[in-house]
Amino acid sequence: MVKVYKYTEKQSLAHQVGKYILECQDKVLQNDSKAQFTVAISGGSLVNVLKACLIDDKELASKVQWAKWHVYFCDERLVPLDDADSNYGAFKKAVLDPLSHHGDHLNLGPTVYAINETLVNEGSHHNEKIASEYESLLPSKGFDLLLLGCGPDGHTCSLFPGEKHRYLIEESQKKVAWCHDSPKPPSDRITFTFPVISQARNIAFVAEGASKQPIMQSIFDNKDQQLPTALINARYSDKVCWFIDEAAFATVKDTTAVFKN
Numbered sequence: 001m002v003k004v005y006k007y008t009e010k011q012s013l014a015h016q017v018g019k020y021i022l023e024c025q026d027k028v029l030q031n032d033s034k035a036q037f038t039v040a041i042s043g044g045s046l047v048n049v050l051k052a053c054l055i056d057d058k059e060l061a062s063k064v065q066w067a068k069w070h071v072y073f074c075d076e077r078l079v080p081l082d083d084a085d086s087n088y089g090a091f092k093k094a095v096l097d098p099l100s101h102h103g104d105h106l107n108l109g110p111t112v113y114a115i116n117e118t119l120v121n122e123g124s125h126h127n128e129k130i131a132s133e134y135e136s137l138l139p140s141k142g143f144d145l146l147l148l149g150c151g152p153d154g155h156t157c158s159l160f161p162g163e164k165h166r167y168l169i170e171e172s173q174k175k176v177a178w179c180h181d182s183p184k185p186p187s188d189r190i191t192f193t194f195p196v197i198s199q200a201r202n203i204a205f206v207a208e209g210a211s212k213q214p215i216m217q218s219i220f221d222n223k224d225q226q227l228p229t230a231l232i233n234a235r236y237s238d239k240v241c242w243f244i245d246e247a248a249f250a251t252v253k254d255t256t257a258v259f260k261n
Contacts, residue, residue, distance in 0.1 A: 003240070013206075015060070019060065021053070025064070025144075036139075038070045040146050047091055047094045050095055072113045074146060076134075076189060078130060078189060113134070127178045127180070127190070131176045146192075152212060154224070154229045161228060164181065171194065175192065198236065200239070208248055213251045218230070
C-alpha cells in the first residue's frame with residue numbers, strides 16, 4: 001500500500017524526508033564497508049528540500065555518508081551544466097557547493113553522474129546518444145532510492161501524460177529515453193523510464209503547495225492511471241511513499257493512505 005506522510009510545516013516535512021533518506025542509506029550501508037548508496041533525484045523544488053534536510057539540518061547532515069553516495073538524475077534538461085535549467089546545476093548550487101565549503105571528510109563525496117555536456121553543445125542530433133550514454137552509467141542492480149517530484153499535470157521525471165508522450169510511458173527496453181517536445185521548456189530532455197522505476201527498491205515523492213490540490217485529487221481520489229504519478233502508485237504501491245504538506249492534500253477525500261507520524 002502507498003504510504004502518505006503529511007506535514008503542516010515546511011521544516012517538518014524536510015526533516016522527515018531527510019530521516020527517510022537516512023533510513024534507506026543505513027539499510028544499504030550497514031555491515032558492509034564496500035557498499036554504495038545509489039540514489040536518483042529529480043529537479044525543481046525537490047532540490048531545495050534536499051538542501052534543507054541534508055545540508056541545513058545539522059542533526060541529519062552529520063549522519064550523511066556522502067563518500068558512499070552515488071547520485072544520478074531521474075531526468076535532465078539538455079542544456080549546459082551551468083545553465084539555469086540544468087538539474088545538475090541546481091543540485092550543485094544547493095548541495096555540492098555548500099559541501100565543498102565544509103571541509104573534512106565531506107570532500108570525499110558524493111560521486112555525481114551528469115550528462116555529457118560536450119554532446120549537448122554539439123546539437124540535438126546527439127540527443128539519442130546522450131540518453132544511451134547516460135543509461136550506460138546506471139547501476140546494474142537498480143537504485144536504492146528514487147526521489148521524485150510531481151508536476152501540476154501529474155508528470156514525474158520527464159514522463160508526461162497525454163498521447164503525445166505515450167512513447168515514454170510505453171518504453172520497455174530503454175532505461176533512459178530522449179523526451180522531445182516537452183510541454184514545458186526546455187523542450188529537449190532525457191528521462192528515466194519505467195524499466196528503471198520498476199527496479200528501484202524505494203520510491204519517494206515530495207509535493208508541496210496549494211497549487212497541487214487538483215492533481216492530488218486526480219491521483220488519490222480518481223486514481224487516474226493516465227497520469228505517470230498515479231501509474232507508479234498503482235504498479236509499485238508496496239515501495240512508494242509520499243511526503244506532502246497539508247496545503248497540497250487539503251481537498252483529497254480518500255485519506256486511507258495517510259499515516260500518522
